[in-house]
Amino acid sequence: MRSKVTASLILVIVVAIAAGVINYEGLIAKNTKLIPKLGLDLRGGVRIVLEAQDTESAKATNDAIDAAVVVIDKRVNALGVSEATVVREGVNSKRIMVELPGWTDPEAAKGIIGKTALLEFKTEDGKVVVNGSNLKSVQAALSQVQGSLGEPEISFELDAAGTTAFAAATQANVGKKITIYLDSQVLMSPTVDSAITDGKGVISGGFTTAEVSKDVLLLKSGSLPVKLVTLSEEVVGPSLGSTFVRRSALAAVIAFLLVVIWMFVMYRYLGLVSGIALIIYADILMAAYLVLHATLSLPAIGGAILSIGMAVDANCIIFERIREELGMKKTVKSAIGAGFSRAFRAVFDSNLTVLVGTAFLFYFGSGTVRGFSVTLALGVLASMFTAVFASHTLVDLLLTPAIARNSRKFLG
Amino acid sequence: MTFRERILKWDIIGKTRTWFTMSSIIIVIGIAAMVVNTISFGSPLKFGIDFIGGTLINASFEKAPDEAVVSSILSANGYSNVTVQRAGEKGITMKVEASEIDPAVSGKIISDIVAKYGAVDVGTYEITSIAPVIGRDLLRRSSLALGLSLLFTLLYITIRFKFSFGLATILGMVHDIFVALGILAVFRVPLNAPFVGAFLAIITYSVQDGVVVMDRIREKLRYRAKEPFDKLANAAVTETWMRSFNTSFTTFLAVLVLFIMGGAPIRDFSTTLLVGIISGTYSSIYISTPLLVLWVQGREKAAALQKA
Numbered sequence: 001m002r003s004k005v006t007a008s009l010i011l012v013i014v015v016a017i018a019a020g021v022i023n024y025e026g027l028i029a030k031n032t033k034l035i036p037k038l039g040l041d042l043r044g045g046v047r048i049v050l051e052a053q054d055t056e057s058a059k060a061t062n063d064a065i066d067a068a069v070v071v072i073d074k075r076v077n078a079l080g081v082s083e084a085t086v087v088r089e090g091v092n093s094k095r096i097m098v099e100l101p102g103w104t105d106p107e108a109a110k111g112i113i114g115k116t117a118l119l120e121f122k123t124e125d126g127k128v129v130v131n132g133s134n135l136k137s138v139q140a141a142l143s144q145v146q147g148s149l150g151e152p153e154i155s156f157e158l159d160a161a162g163t164t165a166f167a168a169a170t171q172a173n174v175g176k177k178i179t180i181y182l183d184s185q186v187l188m189s190p191t192v193d194s195a196i197t198d199g200k201g202v203i204s205g206g207f208t209t210a211e212v213s214k215d216v217l218l219l220k221s222g223s224l225p226v227k228l229v230t231l232s233e234e235v236v237g238p239s240l241g242s243t244f245v246r247r248s249a250l251a252a253v254i255a256f257l258l259v260v261i262w263m264f265v266m267y268r269y270l271g272l273v274s275g276i277a278l279i280i281y282a283d284i285l286m287a288a289y290l291v292l293h294a295t296l297s298l299p300a301i302g303g304a305i306l307s308i309g310m311a312v313d314a315n316c317i318i319f320e321r322i323r324e325e326l327g328m329k330k331t332v333k334s335a336i337g338a339g340f341s342r343a344f345r346a347v348f349d350s351n352l353t354v355l356v357g358t359a360f361l362f363y364f365g366s367g368t369v370r371g372f373s374v375t376l377a378l379g380v381l382a383s384m385f386t387a388v389f390a391s392h393t394l395v396d397l398l399l400t401p402a403i404a405r406n407s408r409k410f411l412g
Numbered sequence: 413m414t415f416r417e418r419i420l421k422w423d424i425i426g427k428t429r430t431w432f433t434m435s436s437i438i439i440v441i442g443i444a445a446m447v448v449n450t451i452s453f454g455s456p457l458k459f460g461i462d463f464i465g466g467t468l469i470n471a472s473f474e475k476a477p478d479e480a481v482v483s484s485i486l487s488a489n490g491y492s493n494v495t496v497q498r499a500g501e502k503g504i505t506m507k508v509e510a511s512e513i514d515p516a517v518s519g520k521i522i523s524d525i526v527a528k529y530g531a532v533d534v535g536t537y538e539i540t541s542i543a544p545v546i547g548r549d550l551l552r553r554s555s556l557a558l559g560l561s562l563l564f565t566l567l568y569i570t571i572r573f574k575f576s577f578g579l580a581t582i583l584g585m586v587h588d589i590f591v592a593l594g595i596l597a598v599f600r601v602p603l604n605a606p607f608v609g610a611f612l613a614i615i616t617y618s619v620q621d622g623v624v625v626m627d628r629i630r631e632k633l634r635y636r637a638k639e640p641f642d643k644l645a646n647a648a649v650t651e652t653w654m655r656s657f658n659t660s661f662t663t664f665l666a667v668l669v670l671f672i673m674g675g676a677p678i679r680d681f682s683t684t685l686l687v688g689i690i691s692g693t694y695s696s697i698y699i700s701t702p703l704l705v706l707w708v709q710g711r712e713k714a715a716a717l718q719k720a
Contacts, residue, residue, distance in 0.1 A: 049546060104534040107523075232542040239535035244674065251673040255666035262665065266658055298678060299609025305670055309663025309689075310620060313655075316662075317624060320655040323416075346627040349572055350620045356568045357616055360561035364553065372609040376616065 008393040015385070016280050019287035026290040034290045039297025039371065042245050044238030045101040046109050050228040052094045060094055064226040069096055074221035075112050076100065095231065106235045114228050117218035120181045121166070129169035129178070131223075134162025136199075138219040140212045143204055152212040153204035154219070163199030171195040182215060248301055255305070256282070259312055267319045273394045274315035281311045281386040288378045300371040307379020310351070314387030318343040340392050347387055351380045419653050424697065425646040425705055431698040435587060442594015449597055457597055460604035461507070463551055465544030469521060471537040472503040474530025482506065485524050503536075554608045558615070565619055573626055576707050581622040584700030588618045591691040592684060606681045614688025617663070621656060622696040628652050629704070641708045649697050660693035 026034030040047050052060035052068065065088060073086040081100045089095040098113055119132035141155040158166055169178065170192050179189040180203055188205040207215075256278060263271035285304070289296065296304075322339030330338065354376070361373040424431075446456035461468050479496045482504055486494045493509040506521065522539070526532055562582060569578030592614055596603065628648040636644060667689065671682035 051545075104537075106539060107520075230543075232546050233539060234541070235537065235539035237534055237536040237538060240538060244678070247673050247675060248670065248678075251669045254673070255669040258665045258669065259662045262658070262662055298606045298681065301670075301678075305663075305666050305685075308666050309617070309659065312662045313620070313624075313659040316655045316658045320652070320658075324651065342631070345631075346624045349627055350623040352572075353565055353568055353619050353623050354616050357561040357565050357619060360564050361557045361612060364557040364560055372612055376613070 005393055005396045008389050009397065012280065012390045012393055016283055016390075019283045022287040022290055023283060027286075036290060037293050037295045038241065038245065039295045039300065040099055040101060040234065040241075041236055041298050042241040042296060043101055044104070044236045044241045045099065046103045046106045047100075047232075047234045048098045048106070048110060048113060048230060049089070049232040050096045050098070050114055051231045052096070052226045052228055055227045058226050060226050062092065065094060065096065067225045068228065071222050071224050072096065072098060072113055075217060078217045078221060079103075079109075079112065096228070102238060104235070104237065106233055110230060110233070112214065112217065114230055115218055116183050116224045116227065117221070118181075118183055118223040119219055121169070122179050122181060123169060123173055124176050124179075130158060130162050130166050132219060133223070134158050134165070135219060136162070138216050140209075140216045141202065143202070148204060151204060152207050152209045153202045154207075154212055154216055155202045156200070156219075158199035160199075163197070166199055167195055167197040182218075187215075244298075252305070252308075255308065259308070263312065263315070269398070270315075270319045270322070270395065273391060273398065274312065274319070276394055277315060277386045277391045278308070278311060280390045281308075281382050284385065285379055285382045288382060289375070292374075292378070294374050294378065295371055296375070297371050300375040304375045304379060307376055307383060310354070310380060311383035311386060313350075314347045314383055315391055317346050318387065318391060336395055340395075344388070347384065351384050354380050416654060420647075420650045422650050422653075423646060424649050424653075425642045425702055428702040428705070431702060435591070435695075435699060439587070439590045439594055442590060442597055445594060445597040449600070457593065458600045458602050459547070460602040460607075461540060461542050461547070462604040463547040465542045465547050467506075467508040467521075467539070467541040469506045469537070469539050470499060470503065471506075471522060471525075471539075472500065472533040473525065474502070476502045477504045477525060477529045479504070481528065482525060485528065486521065489521065489524060491521070502533075550605060550608070558612065562615070569623065569626070573630055576704060576711075577626045577630070580700040580704035580707065581619060581626060581696075583703055584622050584695040585615055585618045585692075587695045587699045588614055588688060588691040591695075592687050595687050596684065601680050601683060604680070606678075607684060610681045610684035610688070613685055614692060617689060618692035618695060621659070621692050622700050624655065625649060625652050625696050625701055626704075629701070641712065642705050645701050645705045649701050653697065656693050656697060660689055664689050 022034060025031040026036060052065050054060050058064065069086055069088055073084075076084040076086055076098060079100075081103055083101050085097075085099045087097055089097055098109075100109055103109060117132065119135065120128050121130040122128055136157045136159040138154060138156045141153050143149055143151040143153050173192050174194060175192065177189050177191050180187045187203050260271070260275040260278065263274045265271070267274070285307070288294070294300065318339055321343040322335050325335035325338045325342075326332065328335075358373040358377040358380070362370055362377070449458070450456050477498075479498055483494060483496045486496070486506065486508070491508050495505075495507040497505045499505045504525075508521070522532055522537075562585070566578040566582050569581055589611075592611065595601075625648060628651060629645055632644050632648050664686065667682055667685045670678060671686060674682060
C-alpha cells in the first residue's frame with residue numbers, strides 16, 4: 001500500500017513539475033514554440049473565407065484550388081503578416097480560409113487576397129499575346145524617362161516563350177496599340193513604335209507608389225487559377241480580445257477560489273485536497289494546451305470551464321462515497337479505500353462517455369466545434385488523471401492517525 | 413436530522429407525475445414561444461448572422477456618431493434594411509441584412525462613416541460579414557456532429573450498461589435540449605457560432621451527470637434482493653443527490669463568474685450554459701431516472717404476466 005502511494009506520488013509530482021516547466025516556458029518565458037495560440041476572436045485580426053467558383057474559362061477543380069491556396073499564401077506572406085494561415089476548409093472543399101492575426105484592415109487584405117491578378121497583353125483585335133504566366137520577373141521601379149522622371153512604374157521581364165511571342169506581336173503591330181490589362185482593367189495602352197525583342201518593358205501611367213507595390217506583389221505571386229468570391233469576413237479589433245482574455249483569466253481565478261471555498265464548506269479537510277488537486281489539474285491542462293498548440297477561442301474557453309466542473313465532479317463523487325462508507329461504520333482508512341475504488345467506475349464511465357462524444361464532435365464538426373471538443377477532451381483526461389492519482393495520493397498521504405481518529409470533524 | 417439524512421428520505425420517484433408535469437409546462441411554454449416566433453418573426457429561434465448571414469459592424473469613432481445620420485448614410489448607399497444602435501460613448505452598432513450586402517464590400521460602410529465622424533478605433537472595432545450559405549453549412553454540420561455523437565453515446569452506454577439506461581439518459585438529454593431551446597426562444601437570445609459550443613457543453617454535461625446516477629442504479633441492481641425497482645432507483649438518486657448538487661453548484665459558480673466578468677462577448681454563451689447546467693442536473697435525477705423506472709417496471713409487469 002505504502003509503496004503504491006509513493007509511486008503515485010512520484011508520478012503526480014513529476015507530471016506536475018513537467019507541466020509547470022512547460023507553463024513557465026510558454027506563459028512567462030515566452031518560448032516561441034510554446035506560446036499559447038489564441039483564436040482570432042481573442043487576439044484580433046481578419047478572417048476571410050473565399051469560395052472557388054466555376055467560370056467558363058476556369059473550372060474550380062481540386063488542383064486549381066490547391067494552386068490558389070499556394071498563390072494566396074505567397075501574397076499573404078508578402079504582406080508580412082506573421083503566422084498567417086491559408087487553408088482549404090476540407091480535402092474536397094471549395095472554400096479557402098485566410099486568417100491574418102493582428103491585421104486590422106480588411107479592405108486592403110481583400111484587395112490582395114481575392115484578386116485574380118490576371119495580366120494580359122492584348123492586340124487591337126483582342127488577341128492575347130502574352131499573359132501573367134509568361135512573366136520571368138516583375139519589379140517596382142522609378143521612371144528614368146524625361147518628362148515622367150521619378151514616377152513609380154512596374155518593370156518586367158518575360159520568359160523565353162513570352163519574349164518570342166511578344167517580339168512577333170510587336171513586329172506585326174507596329175503603329176497599332178497593344179493594351180495591357182490587369183483583371184480586365186486597362187493598365188496602359190501604348191502604341192508600338194518598333195518590335196521589342198528582348199522581352200523587357202515597363203508599365204507606367206500615373207500610378208501611385210502604393211498601387212505599384214500592390215500590383216507588383218500580385219504579379220509576383222502569380223495569378224489565381226480560379227475565380228474566388230468572398231463568403232465571409234470577420235474583423236476583430238485586437239484590444240477587444242485582449243480585454244476578454246484578461247477578464248476571463250481573472251474570472252477563472254475567482255471561480256477557482258469560490259469552488260475551493262464551497263468544497264471546503266462541504267467536505268472540510270477533503271475539500272482542501274480537491275483544491276490542491278484542482279491546482280494540479282489546471283497546471284496539467286494548461287501545459288497540454290501549450291504542447292498540443294490547441295487554439296484557445298471563445299467556445300474553447302467554454303469547454304475549459306466546463307471541464308473544471310467535471311474535475312470537481314470526480315472529487316464530489318469520491319468524497320460523497322467516502323462519507324457513505326463512513327456512515328456504514330467503517331474505519332476511516334477502509335472507508336477511503338472503498339470510497340475511491342467504488343467511485344472509480346462512476347468517474348471512469350461518465351468521463352469516457354464524454355470522451356466518446358467529443359471524438360465524434362471533433363471528427364464531424366467544423367472549426368468552432370472542434371476547438372470546443374479538443375479543450376473539453378483534454379480537460380476530461382486531465383481531470384481523470386488528477387482524480388485517480390493526485391486526489392487519492394493526497395488523501396492517503398494526509399491521513400495521519402490523528403486525523404483518522406477525528407474523522408467526523410475533519411471530513412465534514 | 414441533518415440535511416443529508418433528510419435527502420435520503422425523499423420520495424423522488426414517487427412524485428414522477430409532478431416532475432413530468434413541471435418539465436412539460438416548461439417545454440410547452442418553450443414550444444409555444446417558438447410557434448409565436450415563427451408566426452411573428454419567421455423563425456422559431458432568433459438566429460444571429462453567423463447562421464443566417466448578414467453584416468454586423470461595431471465601431472467607435474473620434475466623434476460620437478448620431479444614429480439617424482448613420483442610418484441616412486447607409487440608406488444613401490443603398491442599404492435600407494439596417495438597424496443602427498449607439499453602443500458606448502462613441503461607438504455604434506450597425507446591422508445590415510444579408511440580402512443587401514456582399515461581404516466583399518462591407519468595409520465601404522465604414523469608410524463613409526469615417527468621413528463624417530473621424531477615424532475609427534481599430535483597436536476595438538469588429539466586423540462580421542457572412543454569406544447565408546456559410547451559416548446554413550454551420551447549422552448542418554453542427555447538427556450532424558450532434559446527432560452522431562448522441563448516437564454513439566447511446567451505443568457506449570448500451571455496451572457499458574444496458575440499452576434502457578442509454579435510452580433514459582438520451583431522453584433526459586433531449587429534455588435538456590428542448591428546455592434550453594425553449595428558454596432561448598422565450599428570451600429571443602440571438603444564436604451565433606459560439607452558441608454551438610455552449611449547446612454541446614449542455615449535452616455533454618447532461619450525459620456526464622446522467623451516467624453517474626445510472627452507475628449507482630447499476631451497482632444497486634447487483635446487490636438487489638426482492639426490493640421493487642422504484643424503491644431501488646429512489647435510493648440511488650437520493651444517495652447521489654448531494655454529489656449532483658455539489659457538482660452542478662460548483663460548475664454553476666464557475667460559469668456565473670464568467671457570465672458576470674466576461675462581459676458582452678460571452679453573455680449569451682454563458683446564459684445558455686447556465687440554463688443547461690441547471691436543466692442537465694435536474695433531468696438526470698427527475699426525468700431520466702423516473703423514465704428508466706417506468707420502462708423497467710413495464711418490462712417486469714409484462715414478464716410477470718407471461719409467467720402467470
